[in-house]
Amino acid sequence: MSFLAGTGQISRVLENGQIDHFESPMVQIDRNSDLLFDLFRLKDIHMPILGAAVLSNSTQKVNVQPNQYPVLFLGEIPTFIKRQIKNHTVIESNQAKKIAEILVEEHQPFNPFPICNRWNVDTAFLKKGVFCTKCSACMMKRRFRTWVCEACFHRDPYAHIQAIKEWFMLIGGEITNKKCREFLDVQSYQLVYRVLKEMNLRVEGTGKKTKYKMVFRE
Ligand SMILES: [Zn+2]
Known part of the structure; x- marks a missing residue:
């Protein structure tokens, strides 16, 4: 898998040589970070938002890494979060609880079907x-x-x-x-x-x- 700089796309090469292009997760992170930022602002929450792309398949190989956000495998998430705690102010537990409640309240089920389309x-x-x-x-x-x-x-x-x-x-x-x-x-x-x-x-x-x-x- 390669992140194509400046195009907002990734290219994926399958084992049989087939090449497909998709929207880059970096574009999705930008979009989702903006939406989360807007939601937090509406709810009067002020905190930095950090993005990362997480690959669920640990056998995937990333040939060209992007610059904007780190690319992690599932198992790397706990270490990534711990590293952030060292670099940023830790929020109070009641504030964390408030954010969790807002996220649950605002949650809407994701319906991605039909997937082929x-x-x-x-x-x-x-x-x-x-x-x-x-x-x-x-x-x-x-x-x-x-x-x-x-x-x-x-x-x-x-x-x-x-x-x-x-x-x-x-x-x-x-x-x-x-x-x-x-x-x-x-x-x-x-x-x-x-x-x-x-x-x-x-x-x-x-x-x-x-x-x-x-x-x-x-
Ligand atoms: Zn069988």
Whole structure:
């Protein structure tokens, strides 16, 4: 991963050589710091705001580091915070409590769905089928009223539920029996009719034109 100076972007190179560009976390930190600063000002809180980009995947390699903010791995957060305490005035516990209460009060659930749309991912690149609910490494095949992993042979009659939820999180909108068959990589109209019906989705229309929708909290 490289931070591209002056462009507000990062470039990511996958193991297969594919290169993708995304908005730089530095731009996100700037935006979020500004919003937090405005919120604090509204609530009459005066304190410095420090930003840092945190990588959740410790196997990620950063080739070109940015200048504005440090890039940390998850495990480095406690040390980073301790270092800040040495350099800055520590606030009173009642002030910390007040800030915590404000943050909880102002909190709104984050709804990033559908993810492909949000991150400009071409849905044609999504792997079709039901991922194993145990090893997640391989796809499951429908065998005798259950799903069986081709790698670890784990059996799960309800494995399709997670796959369909993921369809709504990734692609979103309304799913039809046909779209669901394509995504689950199965042929049976009856099977998909039954599993969609059992998921208590919002239903519109009848017969082959039936559309199903999952509602996420805004
Ligand atoms: Zn498995």
